[in-house]
Amino acid sequence: xxxxxxxxxxAGGPRGSWPAEEFAAAQRAQGRPxxxxxxxxxxxxxxxxxxxxxxx
Numbered sequence: 001x002x003x004x005x006x007x008x009x010x011a012g013g014p015r016g017s018w019p020a021e022e023f024a025a026a027q028r029a030q031g032r033p034x035x036x037x038x039x040x041x042x043x044x045x046x047x048x049x050x051x052x053x054x055x056x
Contacts, residue, residue, distance in 0.1 A: 002051035006034055009045045022044035 004026065009020040020036045022046045027034045034049045 004051045005046050006032075006049050007047045008039075008042075009047070011038070011043045011045060020047055023032045023047055 007020070007023055010021070013019055024034050024036050027047065027049075032049060034047050036045075037046050037048055039046050
């Protein structure tokens with residue numbers, strides 16, 4: 001499965017703030033199938049979407 005990073009958020013956000021989840025919820029409300037994953041190496045949350053068409 002190909003995935004594309006839509007947005008990247010640092011893991012050290014303010015306490016009680018979930019900017020990656022909030023951004024993903026807004027994207028889902030617009031009909032875009034996205035999910036939030038953790039990039040441990042970069043210490044960041046990534047909002048990713050499935051790539052529907054193959055990349056050439």
